[in-house]
Amino acid sequence: MADKLTTMAEAVAAYVHDGDAVAIEGFTSCICFAAAHEVIRQGRRDLTLCRMTPDLIYDQMIAAGCASRMVFSYLGNPGVGSLHCVRRAVEKGIPRAITLEEYSHFGMVGRYTAGAYRLPFFPLRSYKGSDLPEVNPRIRFVESPYDAEEIAVVPPLNPDVAIVHAARADRQGNTQLWGLLGVQKEAAFAARHVIAVVEEIVDIDVIRSDPNRTIIPDLVVDAVVHEPYGAHPSYVQGYYDRDNAFYLDWYEVTREQATTEAWLEEWVYGVQDRADYVEKMGVDVWDRLAPGEAMAKPVNYGRYR
Protein backbone atom coordinates (compact mmCIF):
# COMPACT_ATOMS: atom_id res chain seq x y z
CA MET A 1 0.00 0.00 0.00
CA ALA A 2 1.15 3.52 -0.71
CA ASP A 3 2.71 5.44 2.15
CA LYS A 4 1.13 8.89 1.82
CA LEU A 5 2.70 10.43 4.90
CA THR A 6 4.32 13.74 3.99
CA THR A 7 4.93 17.23 5.37
CA MET A 8 2.41 20.07 5.24
CA ALA A 9 4.79 22.08 3.01
CA GLU A 10 4.95 19.25 0.47
CA ALA A 11 1.23 18.49 0.60
CA VAL A 12 0.26 22.14 0.04
CA ALA A 13 2.84 22.53 -2.75
CA ALA A 14 1.46 19.44 -4.50
CA TYR A 15 -2.29 19.95 -4.10
CA VAL A 16 -3.10 23.65 -3.58
CA HIS A 17 -2.62 25.86 -6.66
CA ASP A 18 -3.38 29.48 -7.50
CA GLY A 19 -7.00 29.82 -8.60
CA ASP A 20 -8.17 26.57 -6.93
CA ALA A 21 -11.46 26.07 -5.09
CA VAL A 22 -10.32 25.03 -1.62
CA ALA A 23 -12.44 23.61 1.23
CA ILE A 24 -10.88 23.55 4.68
CA GLU A 25 -13.96 22.49 6.64
CA GLY A 26 -14.57 21.43 10.27
CA PHE A 27 -17.55 22.79 12.22
CA THR A 28 -16.08 24.65 15.23
CA SER A 29 -13.72 21.72 15.77
CA CYS A 30 -11.01 20.26 13.50
CA ILE A 31 -10.40 23.49 11.57
CA CYS A 32 -6.96 23.02 10.02
CA PHE A 33 -5.22 26.33 10.75
CA ALA A 34 -1.87 24.59 10.20
CA ALA A 35 -2.77 24.10 6.53
CA ALA A 36 -4.08 27.65 6.15
CA HIS A 37 -0.81 29.05 7.50
CA GLU A 38 1.22 26.97 5.06
CA VAL A 39 -0.99 28.16 2.16
CA ILE A 40 -0.31 31.74 3.30
CA ARG A 41 3.45 31.11 3.57
CA GLN A 42 3.53 29.66 0.06
CA GLY A 43 1.79 32.80 -1.23
CA ARG A 44 -1.21 31.22 -2.96
CA ARG A 45 -3.48 33.72 -4.75
CA ASP A 46 -6.94 33.92 -6.27
CA LEU A 47 -8.37 30.99 -4.30
CA THR A 48 -12.12 30.35 -4.00
CA LEU A 49 -12.47 29.57 -0.31
CA CYS A 50 -15.42 27.29 0.51
CA ARG A 51 -16.56 26.81 4.11
CA MET A 52 -19.84 26.90 6.02
CA THR A 53 -18.40 29.21 8.69
CA PRO A 54 -15.37 31.13 7.39
CA ASP A 55 -14.29 31.57 11.03
CA LEU A 56 -10.85 32.93 11.90
CA ILE A 57 -9.16 30.60 9.42
CA TYR A 58 -10.52 32.34 6.31
CA ASP A 59 -10.27 35.74 8.02
CA GLN A 60 -6.52 35.06 8.22
CA MET A 61 -6.22 33.78 4.63
CA ILE A 62 -8.19 36.75 3.31
CA ALA A 63 -6.07 39.19 5.37
CA ALA A 64 -3.02 37.61 3.72
CA GLY A 65 -4.49 38.17 0.25
CA CYS A 66 -4.95 34.49 -0.73
CA ALA A 67 -8.58 34.67 -1.89
CA SER A 68 -10.71 36.31 -4.57
CA ARG A 69 -14.00 34.58 -3.78
CA MET A 70 -15.72 33.00 -0.77
CA VAL A 71 -18.60 30.51 -0.63
CA PHE A 72 -20.20 30.33 2.84
CA SER A 73 -23.28 30.21 5.06
CA TYR A 74 -22.39 31.95 8.36
CA LEU A 75 -20.05 34.91 8.45
CA GLY A 76 -18.91 35.64 11.97
CA ASN A 77 -16.57 34.97 14.86
CA PRO A 78 -18.93 32.59 16.70
CA GLY A 79 -20.15 34.04 20.00
CA VAL A 80 -17.88 37.10 19.55
CA GLY A 81 -18.82 39.31 16.57
CA SER A 82 -17.65 40.34 13.11
CA LEU A 83 -14.75 39.03 11.07
CA HIS A 84 -12.93 42.31 10.45
CA CYS A 85 -10.59 41.04 7.71
CA VAL A 86 -13.43 39.61 5.61
CA ARG A 87 -15.33 42.87 6.00
CA ARG A 88 -12.29 44.96 4.97
CA ALA A 89 -11.83 42.84 1.86
CA VAL A 90 -15.54 42.93 0.93
CA GLU A 91 -16.15 46.59 1.73
CA LYS A 92 -12.81 48.23 0.84
CA GLY A 93 -10.86 45.67 -1.19
CA ILE A 94 -8.10 45.53 1.46
CA PRO A 95 -5.71 43.86 0.78
CA ARG A 96 -7.61 42.37 -2.20
CA ALA A 97 -11.25 42.52 -3.26
CA ILE A 98 -13.30 39.36 -2.77
CA THR A 99 -16.77 38.40 -3.96
CA LEU A 100 -19.26 36.42 -1.88
CA GLU A 101 -21.54 33.51 -2.71
CA GLU A 102 -23.97 33.03 0.18
CA TYR A 103 -26.06 30.02 1.26
CA SER A 104 -27.62 28.69 4.47
CA HIS A 105 -25.99 25.84 6.43
CA PHE A 106 -28.29 23.13 5.03
CA GLY A 107 -27.63 24.55 1.56
CA MET A 108 -23.85 24.20 1.99
CA VAL A 109 -24.22 20.71 3.48
CA GLY A 110 -26.43 19.79 0.51
CA ARG A 111 -23.89 21.18 -1.95
CA TYR A 112 -21.10 18.97 -0.58
CA THR A 113 -23.45 15.98 -0.47
CA ALA A 114 -24.51 16.43 -4.13
CA GLY A 115 -20.82 16.88 -4.99
CA ALA A 116 -19.85 13.69 -3.17
CA TYR A 117 -22.74 11.70 -4.73
CA ARG A 118 -22.00 13.14 -8.21
CA LEU A 119 -25.59 14.38 -8.48
CA PRO A 120 -26.69 17.50 -10.44
CA PHE A 121 -28.37 19.14 -7.43
CA PHE A 122 -29.56 18.63 -3.86
CA PRO A 123 -33.22 19.33 -2.93
CA LEU A 124 -34.05 20.78 0.48
CA ARG A 125 -36.91 22.38 2.38
CA SER A 126 -35.53 25.87 2.83
CA TYR A 127 -35.30 29.27 1.08
CA LYS A 128 -39.05 29.64 0.32
CA GLY A 129 -40.00 33.19 1.28
CA SER A 130 -36.37 34.10 2.00
CA ASP A 131 -34.44 36.82 0.11
CA LEU A 132 -31.38 34.54 -0.19
CA PRO A 133 -32.31 33.23 -3.69
CA GLU A 134 -32.51 36.86 -4.86
CA VAL A 135 -28.86 37.53 -4.02
CA ASN A 136 -27.67 34.07 -5.07
CA PRO A 137 -29.08 32.93 -8.45
CA ARG A 138 -27.55 29.47 -7.93
CA ILE A 139 -30.28 28.76 -5.35
CA ARG A 140 -33.22 27.69 -7.51
CA PHE A 141 -36.60 25.98 -7.31
CA VAL A 142 -37.76 22.95 -9.29
CA GLU A 143 -41.04 21.07 -9.50
CA SER A 144 -41.10 17.54 -8.13
CA PRO A 145 -41.89 15.09 -10.98
CA TYR A 146 -44.01 13.05 -8.55
CA ASP A 147 -46.45 15.49 -6.98
CA ALA A 148 -45.67 18.88 -8.55
CA GLU A 149 -44.39 20.27 -5.22
CA GLU A 150 -41.97 23.14 -5.71
CA ILE A 151 -38.69 22.50 -3.88
CA ALA A 152 -35.45 24.47 -3.47
CA VAL A 153 -32.27 23.05 -5.00
CA VAL A 154 -28.57 23.88 -4.68
CA PRO A 155 -25.79 22.86 -7.08
CA PRO A 156 -23.03 20.31 -6.29
CA LEU A 157 -19.79 21.58 -4.78
CA ASN A 158 -16.67 19.71 -5.90
CA PRO A 159 -13.63 21.56 -4.53
CA ASP A 160 -10.26 21.12 -6.23
CA VAL A 161 -8.90 20.18 -2.83
CA ALA A 162 -10.36 19.46 0.61
CA ILE A 163 -8.09 19.68 3.64
CA VAL A 164 -9.60 17.61 6.43
CA HIS A 165 -8.37 17.70 10.01
CA ALA A 166 -9.17 14.62 12.12
CA ALA A 167 -8.09 12.69 15.20
CA ARG A 168 -5.99 9.92 13.68
CA ALA A 169 -5.13 8.09 10.49
CA ASP A 170 -2.79 5.39 9.27
CA ARG A 171 -0.07 6.15 6.72
CA GLN A 172 -2.37 5.14 3.85
CA GLY A 173 -4.96 7.75 4.80
CA ASN A 174 -7.67 5.73 6.56
CA THR A 175 -8.95 8.55 8.74
CA GLN A 176 -10.88 8.37 12.02
CA LEU A 177 -12.83 11.10 13.76
CA TRP A 178 -15.11 11.39 16.77
CA GLY A 179 -16.87 14.37 18.31
CA LEU A 180 -18.36 16.84 15.81
CA LEU A 181 -18.25 15.33 12.33
CA GLY A 182 -19.35 18.49 10.50
CA VAL A 183 -19.17 17.94 6.73
CA GLN A 184 -15.67 16.42 6.79
CA LYS A 185 -16.76 13.19 5.11
CA GLU A 186 -18.90 14.86 2.43
CA ALA A 187 -16.21 17.47 1.64
CA ALA A 188 -13.56 14.76 1.31
CA PHE A 189 -15.64 12.55 -1.00
CA ALA A 190 -16.64 15.61 -3.08
CA ALA A 191 -13.12 16.97 -3.61
CA ARG A 192 -10.74 16.11 -6.47
CA HIS A 193 -7.85 15.85 -4.01
CA VAL A 194 -7.77 15.33 -0.24
CA ILE A 195 -5.13 16.15 2.34
CA ALA A 196 -5.85 14.42 5.68
CA VAL A 197 -4.21 16.15 8.65
CA VAL A 198 -4.23 14.30 11.97
CA GLU A 199 -3.21 14.54 15.59
CA GLU A 200 -1.87 10.96 15.60
CA ILE A 201 -0.55 8.48 13.08
CA VAL A 202 -1.59 4.98 14.08
CA ASP A 203 -1.04 1.47 12.79
CA ILE A 204 -3.67 -0.02 10.45
CA ASP A 205 -4.48 -2.52 13.27
CA VAL A 206 -5.73 0.37 15.43
CA ILE A 207 -7.97 1.50 12.56
CA ARG A 208 -9.25 -2.04 11.97
CA SER A 209 -10.03 -2.49 15.68
CA ASP A 210 -12.78 0.16 15.36
CA PRO A 211 -13.93 0.39 11.73
CA ASN A 212 -17.14 2.34 12.53
CA ARG A 213 -15.01 5.34 13.40
CA THR A 214 -13.32 5.50 9.98
CA ILE A 215 -15.16 8.31 8.19
CA ILE A 216 -12.74 8.74 5.27
CA PRO A 217 -11.07 5.73 3.60
CA ASP A 218 -7.61 5.74 1.99
CA LEU A 219 -9.34 5.53 -1.43
CA VAL A 220 -10.02 9.27 -1.53
CA VAL A 221 -6.93 10.53 0.36
CA ASP A 222 -3.89 11.83 -1.54
CA ALA A 223 -1.65 12.94 1.33
CA VAL A 224 -1.44 12.37 5.10
CA VAL A 225 0.14 14.98 7.36
CA HIS A 226 0.93 14.42 11.05
CA GLU A 227 0.37 17.78 12.72
CA PRO A 228 -0.25 17.77 16.51
CA TYR A 229 -2.21 20.86 17.62
CA GLY A 230 -2.77 21.60 13.91
CA ALA A 231 -6.34 22.79 14.53
CA HIS A 232 -5.48 25.40 17.20
CA PRO A 233 -7.23 27.76 18.09
CA SER A 234 -10.13 25.44 17.22
CA TYR A 235 -10.13 22.06 18.96
CA VAL A 236 -9.96 18.32 18.47
CA GLN A 237 -12.25 16.31 20.75
CA GLY A 238 -10.27 14.65 23.53
CA TYR A 239 -6.94 16.14 22.36
CA TYR A 240 -7.33 19.84 23.27
CA ASP A 241 -10.02 22.39 24.06
CA ARG A 242 -11.12 25.32 21.94
CA ASP A 243 -8.95 28.37 22.75
CA ASN A 244 -11.86 30.73 23.43
CA ALA A 245 -9.46 33.43 24.67
CA PHE A 246 -7.77 33.42 21.24
CA TYR A 247 -11.16 33.86 19.52
CA LEU A 248 -11.99 36.79 21.82
CA ASP A 249 -8.54 38.39 21.31
CA TRP A 250 -8.76 38.05 17.51
CA TYR A 251 -11.58 40.59 17.47
CA GLU A 252 -9.17 43.23 18.85
CA VAL A 253 -6.06 42.06 16.96
CA THR A 254 -7.80 42.49 13.60
CA ARG A 255 -9.44 45.89 14.04
CA GLU A 256 -6.77 47.34 11.71
CA GLN A 257 -5.05 45.76 8.70
CA ALA A 258 -1.66 46.82 10.13
CA THR A 259 -2.16 45.02 13.45
CA THR A 260 -3.43 41.97 11.57
CA GLU A 261 -0.33 41.96 9.39
CA ALA A 262 1.86 42.22 12.46
CA TRP A 263 0.14 39.12 13.84
CA LEU A 264 0.64 37.25 10.54
CA GLU A 265 4.29 38.33 10.54
CA GLU A 266 4.86 36.92 14.01
CA TRP A 267 2.75 33.73 13.94
CA VAL A 268 2.66 32.70 10.25
CA TYR A 269 5.58 34.15 8.24
CA GLY A 270 7.79 34.21 11.33
CA VAL A 271 7.57 30.48 12.01
CA GLN A 272 8.79 27.65 9.83
CA ASP A 273 5.97 25.19 10.35
CA ARG A 274 3.35 24.05 12.85
CA ALA A 275 5.89 22.44 15.18
CA ASP A 276 7.62 25.83 15.41
CA TYR A 277 4.26 27.53 16.15
CA VAL A 278 3.47 24.97 18.86
CA GLU A 279 6.83 25.54 20.53
CA LYS A 280 6.49 29.33 20.28
CA MET A 281 2.96 29.24 21.71
CA GLY A 282 4.44 27.59 24.78
CA VAL A 283 3.61 24.75 27.11
CA ASP A 284 1.38 26.89 29.33
CA VAL A 285 -1.14 27.30 26.51
CA TRP A 286 -1.24 23.54 25.83
CA ASP A 287 -1.60 22.81 29.56
CA ARG A 288 -4.47 25.28 29.77
CA LEU A 289 -6.23 23.55 26.86
CA ALA A 290 -5.71 19.95 28.04
CA PRO A 291 -9.21 18.44 28.49
CA GLY A 292 -8.57 15.53 30.86
CA GLU A 293 -10.04 12.09 30.23
CA ALA A 294 -13.56 10.81 29.54
CA MET A 295 -13.00 7.41 27.95
CA ALA A 296 -15.67 5.62 25.89
CA LYS A 297 -16.56 2.12 27.07
CA PRO A 298 -14.97 -0.39 24.68
CA VAL A 299 -17.35 -2.28 22.37
CA ASN A 300 -17.10 -5.91 21.31
CA TYR A 301 -16.94 -6.36 17.53
CA GLY A 302 -16.68 -10.15 18.05
CA ARG A 303 -14.33 -12.75 16.56
CA TYR A 304 -15.97 -14.40 13.56
CA ARG A 305 -13.73 -17.01 12.06
Place this chain on the structure above:
Amino acid sequence: MTESTDMAQDYTPSEMMIVTAARALKGVRTVFVGVGLPNSACNLARRTVAPDLELIYESGVYGARPGRLPLSIGDPTLISGATSVCSMIDLFGLYLQGGLVEVAFLGGAQIDRLGNLNTTVIGDWEHPKVRLPGSGGACEIATNARRVFVIMRLKGRAFVEQLHFLTSPGHLGGLAEREALGLPGAGPQLVVTDKCVFDFDVETREMTLQTLHPGATLAEVKEAVAWDLAVAPDLVETEPPTGDELRLLREELDPHGMYR
Protein backbone atom coordinates in the same frame (compact mmCIF):
# COMPACT_ATOMS: atom_id res chain seq x y z
CA MET B 1 -39.89 36.92 54.29
CA THR B 2 -37.58 34.15 53.09
CA GLU B 3 -34.24 34.66 51.43
CA SER B 4 -35.56 33.47 48.07
CA THR B 5 -38.24 36.16 48.06
CA ASP B 6 -35.58 38.80 48.55
CA MET B 7 -33.63 37.34 45.67
CA ALA B 8 -36.73 37.39 43.46
CA GLN B 9 -37.15 41.13 43.85
CA ASP B 10 -33.76 41.74 42.29
CA TYR B 11 -33.20 40.25 38.85
CA THR B 12 -31.77 41.40 35.53
CA PRO B 13 -33.59 41.82 32.19
CA SER B 14 -31.61 38.83 30.86
CA GLU B 15 -32.78 36.67 33.75
CA MET B 16 -36.36 37.75 33.09
CA MET B 17 -35.99 36.70 29.44
CA ILE B 18 -34.37 33.36 30.31
CA VAL B 19 -37.04 32.48 32.88
CA THR B 20 -39.91 33.51 30.58
CA ALA B 21 -38.52 31.47 27.69
CA ALA B 22 -37.88 28.48 29.97
CA ARG B 23 -41.51 28.45 31.19
CA ALA B 24 -42.75 28.46 27.59
CA LEU B 25 -40.99 25.10 27.11
CA LYS B 26 -43.32 23.34 29.57
CA GLY B 27 -43.80 19.72 28.53
CA VAL B 28 -41.67 20.08 25.37
CA ARG B 29 -39.52 17.07 24.36
CA THR B 30 -37.06 18.44 21.75
CA VAL B 31 -35.64 21.94 21.41
CA PHE B 32 -33.18 23.35 18.89
CA VAL B 33 -30.82 25.54 20.91
CA GLY B 34 -28.58 28.50 20.20
CA VAL B 35 -25.85 29.86 22.47
CA GLY B 36 -26.47 32.66 24.93
CA LEU B 37 -29.88 33.19 26.49
CA PRO B 38 -31.62 30.23 24.74
CA ASN B 39 -28.97 27.86 26.08
CA SER B 40 -29.63 29.01 29.64
CA ALA B 41 -33.42 28.94 29.07
CA CYS B 42 -33.33 25.34 27.80
CA ASN B 43 -31.16 24.12 30.66
CA LEU B 44 -33.40 25.89 33.18
CA ALA B 45 -36.50 24.36 31.56
CA ARG B 46 -35.00 20.87 31.83
CA ARG B 47 -34.52 21.43 35.56
CA THR B 48 -38.02 22.83 36.08
CA VAL B 49 -41.00 22.60 33.69
CA ALA B 50 -39.68 20.16 31.05
CA PRO B 51 -37.72 17.30 32.68
CA ASP B 52 -37.77 15.21 29.47
CA LEU B 53 -36.45 18.06 27.31
CA GLU B 54 -33.64 17.06 24.93
CA LEU B 55 -31.28 19.73 23.57
CA ILE B 56 -30.44 19.62 19.84
CA TYR B 57 -27.64 21.75 18.35
CA GLU B 58 -27.11 22.39 14.63
CA SER B 59 -23.50 21.27 15.07
CA GLY B 60 -24.87 17.69 15.15
CA VAL B 61 -25.62 17.06 18.81
CA TYR B 62 -28.74 15.38 20.21
CA GLY B 63 -29.32 15.13 23.96
CA ALA B 64 -26.48 17.42 25.09
CA ARG B 65 -25.59 17.54 28.80
CA PRO B 66 -23.26 20.58 28.86
CA GLY B 67 -20.95 20.68 31.87
CA ARG B 68 -20.17 24.38 31.36
CA LEU B 69 -21.72 27.28 29.43
CA PRO B 70 -20.72 26.95 25.76
CA LEU B 71 -19.29 30.02 23.96
CA SER B 72 -20.24 28.47 20.61
CA ILE B 73 -22.76 25.88 19.42
CA GLY B 74 -19.82 23.59 18.63
CA ASP B 75 -18.28 23.68 22.10
CA PRO B 76 -16.72 20.32 23.10
CA THR B 77 -18.72 20.33 26.35
CA LEU B 78 -21.81 19.66 24.24
CA ILE B 79 -20.29 16.40 22.95
CA SER B 80 -19.03 14.75 26.14
CA GLY B 81 -21.99 12.94 27.69
CA ALA B 82 -24.42 13.66 24.82
CA THR B 83 -26.88 10.98 23.71
CA SER B 84 -25.83 11.17 20.05
CA VAL B 85 -23.47 13.12 17.83
CA CYS B 86 -24.05 12.94 14.08
CA SER B 87 -22.88 14.53 10.85
CA MET B 88 -24.55 17.74 9.74
CA ILE B 89 -26.36 16.13 6.81
CA ASP B 90 -28.02 13.82 9.37
CA LEU B 91 -28.80 16.69 11.73
CA PHE B 92 -30.45 18.85 9.07
CA GLY B 93 -31.90 15.99 7.03
CA LEU B 94 -33.07 13.46 9.63
CA TYR B 95 -33.71 15.53 12.73
CA LEU B 96 -34.78 18.96 11.43
CA GLN B 97 -36.33 18.19 8.03
CA GLY B 98 -37.57 14.89 9.48
CA GLY B 99 -39.86 16.93 11.70
CA LEU B 100 -38.33 15.92 15.04
CA VAL B 101 -37.67 19.45 16.31
CA GLU B 102 -40.63 20.61 18.39
CA VAL B 103 -39.40 24.10 19.30
CA ALA B 104 -36.49 26.13 17.91
CA PHE B 105 -35.06 29.36 19.28
CA LEU B 106 -34.08 32.09 16.84
CA GLY B 107 -33.07 35.73 17.12
CA GLY B 108 -32.22 38.51 14.72
CA ALA B 109 -31.10 42.08 14.16
CA GLN B 110 -34.55 42.91 12.75
CA ILE B 111 -38.02 41.41 13.04
CA ASP B 112 -41.24 42.59 11.39
CA ARG B 113 -44.87 42.42 12.54
CA LEU B 114 -45.27 38.95 10.99
CA GLY B 115 -42.21 37.50 12.71
CA ASN B 116 -39.96 37.44 9.64
CA LEU B 117 -36.29 37.76 10.63
CA ASN B 118 -33.20 39.49 9.25
CA THR B 119 -29.75 38.21 10.26
CA THR B 120 -28.01 39.09 6.96
CA VAL B 121 -27.47 42.83 6.35
CA ILE B 122 -28.46 46.31 7.42
CA GLY B 123 -28.66 48.28 4.18
CA ASP B 124 -28.18 46.70 0.77
CA TRP B 125 -26.71 43.16 0.34
CA GLU B 126 -24.19 44.33 -2.29
CA HIS B 127 -23.08 47.37 -0.28
CA PRO B 128 -24.21 46.81 3.31
CA LYS B 129 -24.11 49.39 6.08
CA VAL B 130 -23.63 46.52 8.50
CA ARG B 131 -22.80 43.02 7.38
CA LEU B 132 -24.41 40.52 9.79
CA PRO B 133 -23.53 36.79 10.00
CA GLY B 134 -26.21 35.58 7.57
CA SER B 135 -28.47 32.55 7.85
CA GLY B 136 -26.36 29.82 9.33
CA GLY B 137 -29.09 27.23 9.83
CA ALA B 138 -31.78 29.82 10.61
CA CYS B 139 -33.58 29.76 7.24
CA GLU B 140 -34.22 25.98 7.33
CA ILE B 141 -34.86 26.02 11.08
CA ALA B 142 -37.55 28.69 10.58
CA THR B 143 -38.97 26.56 7.76
CA ASN B 144 -38.99 23.13 9.41
CA ALA B 145 -39.16 23.42 13.22
CA ARG B 146 -42.72 22.73 14.36
CA ARG B 147 -42.76 25.98 16.37
CA VAL B 148 -40.32 28.90 16.63
CA PHE B 149 -39.68 31.02 19.73
CA VAL B 150 -37.83 34.28 19.13
CA ILE B 151 -35.62 35.85 21.82
CA MET B 152 -34.44 39.42 21.20
CA ARG B 153 -34.20 42.73 23.01
CA LEU B 154 -36.73 45.47 22.36
CA LYS B 155 -34.27 48.18 21.37
CA GLY B 156 -32.11 49.67 18.64
CA ARG B 157 -34.97 49.93 16.10
CA ALA B 158 -35.05 46.14 15.76
CA PHE B 159 -38.86 45.88 15.48
CA VAL B 160 -39.23 47.36 12.00
CA GLU B 161 -41.98 48.04 9.48
CA GLN B 162 -39.82 46.72 6.61
CA LEU B 163 -36.86 44.30 6.93
CA HIS B 164 -33.72 45.23 5.01
CA PHE B 165 -33.37 41.53 4.14
CA LEU B 166 -35.65 38.58 4.82
CA THR B 167 -33.30 35.81 5.95
CA SER B 168 -35.70 33.46 7.72
CA PRO B 169 -39.42 33.12 7.05
CA GLY B 170 -41.84 33.95 9.85
CA HIS B 171 -45.45 34.27 8.78
CA LEU B 172 -44.28 35.98 5.54
CA GLY B 173 -47.19 38.15 4.30
CA GLY B 174 -49.54 36.87 7.00
CA LEU B 175 -52.74 34.78 7.01
CA ALA B 176 -52.06 31.30 5.61
CA GLU B 177 -49.12 32.17 3.35
CA ARG B 178 -46.81 29.65 5.06
CA GLU B 179 -49.28 26.82 4.48
CA ALA B 180 -49.86 27.94 0.88
CA LEU B 181 -46.11 27.77 0.23
CA GLY B 182 -45.90 24.35 1.88
CA LEU B 183 -43.61 25.31 4.79
CA PRO B 184 -43.83 22.36 7.21
CA GLY B 185 -43.51 24.24 10.52
CA ALA B 186 -46.09 26.52 12.11
CA GLY B 187 -43.66 29.47 12.28
CA PRO B 188 -43.06 31.87 15.17
CA GLN B 189 -45.40 31.50 18.14
CA LEU B 190 -43.72 33.69 20.73
CA VAL B 191 -41.32 36.64 20.97
CA VAL B 192 -39.64 37.06 24.34
CA THR B 193 -38.02 40.47 24.92
CA ASP B 194 -36.53 42.32 27.89
CA LYS B 195 -39.74 44.39 28.24
CA CYS B 196 -42.60 42.11 27.23
CA VAL B 197 -43.85 38.98 25.50
CA PHE B 198 -45.60 38.90 22.12
CA ASP B 199 -47.56 36.10 20.51
CA PHE B 200 -49.19 35.96 17.06
CA ASP B 201 -52.87 36.28 16.14
CA VAL B 202 -54.17 32.85 15.10
CA GLU B 203 -55.82 34.25 11.96
CA THR B 204 -53.87 37.29 10.74
CA ARG B 205 -50.58 35.99 12.26
CA GLU B 206 -49.76 39.54 13.36
CA MET B 207 -47.53 40.02 16.38
CA THR B 208 -49.64 40.89 19.45
CA LEU B 209 -48.49 42.20 22.82
CA GLN B 210 -49.46 39.53 25.36
CA THR B 211 -47.75 40.41 28.67
CA LEU B 212 -45.68 43.31 30.04
CA HIS B 213 -42.74 42.60 32.35
CA PRO B 214 -42.96 44.23 35.80
CA GLY B 215 -41.84 47.85 35.48
CA ALA B 216 -42.31 48.07 31.71
CA THR B 217 -45.00 50.36 30.28
CA LEU B 218 -47.28 50.00 27.28
CA ALA B 219 -46.07 53.40 26.06
CA GLU B 220 -42.40 52.41 25.93
CA VAL B 221 -43.19 49.15 24.14
CA LYS B 222 -45.30 50.98 21.54
CA GLU B 223 -42.50 53.51 21.15
CA ALA B 224 -39.96 50.75 20.40
CA VAL B 225 -42.14 49.06 17.76
CA ALA B 226 -42.23 50.73 14.32
CA TRP B 227 -45.77 49.71 13.41
CA ASP B 228 -49.16 50.28 15.04
CA LEU B 229 -48.92 47.49 17.61
CA ALA B 230 -51.81 45.13 18.33
CA VAL B 231 -52.41 44.65 22.05
CA ALA B 232 -54.24 41.72 23.65
CA PRO B 233 -57.51 42.84 25.30
CA ASP B 234 -56.53 40.95 28.46
CA LEU B 235 -52.99 42.38 28.70
CA VAL B 236 -51.43 41.26 32.00
CA GLU B 237 -48.10 41.47 33.78
CA THR B 238 -45.49 38.75 33.12
CA GLU B 239 -44.84 36.56 36.19
CA PRO B 240 -41.45 37.63 37.57
CA PRO B 241 -38.74 35.00 38.24
CA THR B 242 -39.15 32.98 41.41
CA GLY B 243 -36.40 32.60 43.98
CA ASP B 244 -35.97 28.95 42.96
CA GLU B 245 -35.52 29.80 39.29
CA LEU B 246 -32.97 32.49 40.08
CA ARG B 247 -31.08 30.22 42.46
CA LEU B 248 -30.82 27.49 39.78
CA LEU B 249 -29.61 30.03 37.22
CA ARG B 250 -27.09 31.78 39.44
CA GLU B 251 -25.72 28.93 41.48
CA GLU B 252 -25.83 25.99 39.07
CA LEU B 253 -26.44 26.92 35.42
CA ASP B 254 -24.48 30.18 35.06
CA PRO B 255 -22.31 30.55 38.18
CA HIS B 256 -19.95 33.04 36.47
CA GLY B 257 -22.80 35.27 35.33
CA MET B 258 -21.91 35.14 31.60
CA TYR B 259 -25.49 35.82 30.54
CA ARG B 260 -26.69 37.79 33.53
